[in-house]
Amino acid sequence: MRVKCVLCDNVEKIESFSLEAKQLRKRRKQxxxxxxxxxxxxxxxxxxxSRN
Structure with a gap:
């Protein structure tokens, strides 16, 4: 599964059957x-x- 970082727009590939991929498919706004x-x-x- 190809995913794109929201901060640096870097496109990476993660395993399609990993827990992270499943969560991204299930909750589109994540x-x-x-x-x-x-x-x-x-x-x-x-x-x-630590400052507080």
Missing amino acids: TYLCPNCYERIGKQIVEKK
Whole structure:
């Protein structure tokens, strides 16, 4: 299954029978983030929480 990251518009291929692919097919409004963007956003959230 081909998916597109909503932040960087990078097109990647994931296994069609993986749990992530199933969830994306079932809930169309759920968005896909590539591993790089997911990690970057995760770091920003941790930094933001540590400031408070």
